[in-house]
Amino acid sequence: MISEITAQQLDTEQFITEKISKIKDAVGDGTAINALSGGIDSSTVTMLGHNALGDRLKTVFIQNGLMRQGEPERVVDIFRELGVKVEIIDASKEFLAALAGIEDPEEKREAITQTFYRDVFGRIVKNCGAKYLMQGTILTDIDETVAGIKRQHNVFEQLGIDPQRAFGYQIIEPLIELRKDGVRKVGKALGLPDEVFGRIPFPGPALAARVIGEVTPQRIGTVRKATVIVERALRNTGAFQYMAILHADRVTGMRDGKRDFGEQIEIRCWDSLDARVATPTRLPFETLEKLAHEIIHDVSGIVSVTYNIATKPPSTIEAV
Amino acid sequence: MISEITAQQLDTEQFITEKISKIKDAVGDGTAINALSGGIDSSTVTMLGHNALGDRLKTVFIQNGLMRQGEPERVVDIFRELGVKVEIIDASKEFLAALAGIEDPEEKREAITQTFYRDVFGRIVKNCGAKYLMQGTILTDIDETVAGIKRQHNVFEQLGIDPQRAFGYQIIEPLIELRKDGVRKVGKALGLPDEVFGRIPFPGPALAARVIGEVTPQRIGTVRKATVIVERALRNTGAFQYMAILHADRVTGMRDGKRDFGEQIEIRCWDSLDARVATPTRLPFETLEKLAHEIIHDVSGIVSVTYNIATKPPSTIEAV
Numbered sequence A, B: 001m002i003s004e005i006t007a008q009q010l011d012t013e014q015f016i017t018e019k020i021s022k023i024k025d026a027v028g029d030g031t032a033i034n035a036l037s038g039g040i041d042s043s044t045v046t047m048l049g050h051n052a053l054g055d056r057l058k059t060v061f062i063q064n065g066l067m068r069q070g071e072p073e074r075v076v077d078i079f080r081e082l083g084v085k086v087e088i089i090d091a092s093k094e095f096l097a098a099l100a101g102i103e104d105p106e107e108k109r110e111a112i113t114q115t116f117y118r119d120v121f122g123r124i125v126k127n128c129g130a131k132y133l134m135q136g137t138i139l140t141d142i143d144e145t146v147a148g149i150k151r152q153h154n155v156f157e158q159l160g161i162d163p164q165r166a167f168g169y170q171i172i173e174p175l176i177e178l179r180k181d182g183v184r185k186v187g188k189a190l191g192l193p194d195e196v197f198g199r200i201p202f203p204g205p206a207l208a209a210r211v212i213g214e215v216t217p218q219r220i221g222t223v224r225k226a227t228v229i230v231e232r233a234l235r236n237t238g239a240f241q242y243m244a245i246l247h248a249d250r251v252t253g254m255r256d257g258k259r260d261f262g263e264q265i266e267i268r269c270w271d272s273l274d275a276r277v278a279t280p281t282r283l284p285f286e287t288l289e290k291l292a293h294e295i296i297h298d299v300s301g302i303v304s305v306t307y308n309i310a311t312k313p314p315s316t317i318e319a320v
Helices: A014-028 A040-056 A071-081 A092-099 A106-126 A149-157 A180-189 A194-200 A204-208 A217-237 A285-298 B012-027 B040-056 B071-081 B092-099 B104-127 B149-158 B181-187 B196-199 B206-210 B217-237 B287-296
Strands: A031-033 A057-063 A086-090 A133-134 A170-172 A240-248 A249-254 A258-271 A302-310 B034-035 B057-063 B085-092 B131-135 B171-174 B241-246 B251-255 B257-271 B302-308
Touching: A014 A031, A014 A040, A014 A133, A014 A170, A014 A180, A031 A106, A040 A057, A040 A133, A040 A180, A040 A194, A057 A071, A071 A086, A086 B149, A092 A106, A106 A149, A106 A204, A133 B040, A133 B196, A149 B251, A180 A194, A204 A217, A204 A240, A217 A240, A217 A258, A217 A285, A217 B085, A249 A302, A258 A285, B012 B131, B012 B171, B012 B181, B034 B040, B034 B104, B034 B257, B040 B071, B040 B131, B040 B181, B057 B071, B057 B104, B057 B251, B071 B085, B104 B149, B104 B206, B171 B196, B181 B196, B206 B241, B217 B241, B217 B257, B217 B287, B251 B302, B257 B287, B287 B302
Parallel strands: A031 A057, A031 A133, A057 A086, A133 A170, A258 A302, B034 B057, B034 B131, B057 B085, B131 B171, B257 B302
Antiparallel strands: A240 A258, A249 A258, A302 B302, B241 B257, B251 B257
């Protein structure tokens, strides 16, 4: 049983000192590894681990080919400023190969998870010789799953490591007593810049979750371009989250005076406090029309753009 | 070569008297048949033919199962008021069988055309014994096709009638010198009510053009319900055209607290003078949200609603 530390109870300095000390004790003169996504949880764990272990923490950023434009470079730059070296592992081809031919959203998620843990990160962990794995698991992550040893077993199973046979592997989860608001306090105290905290939520499967139907390098390229346009245009709206979604349905358009079937981008922009319920942001029509015009002119193959007007529920924030 | 009569040149009374006389001369004591769709052209031809031939014109309304809610009854009621008997031929099953399994929009159109002419109307024409076929062809229809005998051949070919072998079939096209504005004048002079003229444009393939992907009775039922809601809500906006489109893409929704894949309706509402260029109507967000809410609650299976924000071109008025 894990006892929660609420953001109110949290003594940030004491928490950080204690966790650094515990990480030092656990790892001794060994080495640890962690995967950084650029999110708040994994960024905070990276800073704790770096403060405890210095160069004996190997931090990798796995480029899965599904990121937003400039994303790996952005994360590496932030940590370079903080004196933390992050290694980018380009596994784009493996992820895209695993996704080829899959249309079902759940199967896409599963393929990404499997490729991440079992294939890419599993291989890195085994090859680098580190026996300590740091993870940014928070209390919310395990609220509805079975906590403790069983869950840790799962992580190693996911990595293709049998802890019985490969004795000595250990998982370190320094944020497990906290929720998101607590992690934000710790992350800020560790020097993470505002940029890390100010970003809108972004799904785990990245742009693969923004493509209805099959994920191909071309389709990811299309939705990546549309995402740049939408995020730039809606950045200052104060909306909770906004996104571009590439549909699989073909719709009729006109190219050089001829009928032609093209693709459609759906824009969603949400007002919400905590993502549990959400309503479409009432954007001015000038903004919507400008957005549609820009996407149609700059993103090859797109002839139609729509704006979501349904609420959550029964819709969800993401489309798939 | 057909010589145009412009709406300005048109002497409506003289035109009507002359056409009625010509129809009488052509048909003699024979019988004629025509198919009424409820549009302005076929409605005007029905009135001309009725005035010339009375009961010797057989007017049929072919129910293809793809109509908007209440459409056949509405058309029959209008003509009953005018003293014209219209026979509804229910061929829904034939049309839906012909559409089964077809996803490509052009193939859907072709299946509907073939079923209409070759199967359903061809059979009716052959069985009823009428050798005269009245059609509401207008000058605009043939502007870009080959006029005259060759085109009339095509009509009989479409009907599965070989005019060489089945001697005596004749086509009567009393509106062929007119364009739309001329036909409206003639139709009004013949007593057609405002209701016939005030309606928004509606595509030939009817609701089959409002379904992306396969046309099934269930999917037509879904888009028919959404169409009722959209047409009622947007009737007084003054917009050029408005519609509901059922997508084939599945998107995530929540039903009873669980994730569930549902369907999406796209709403389009256009400002336009002549359909050549068009922009999305800047509907108030209150209207859009109310529409989305109504569709989601009243139309089974729908979890998401979008509003088109692209212009024509490069979009088109209809989606497929």
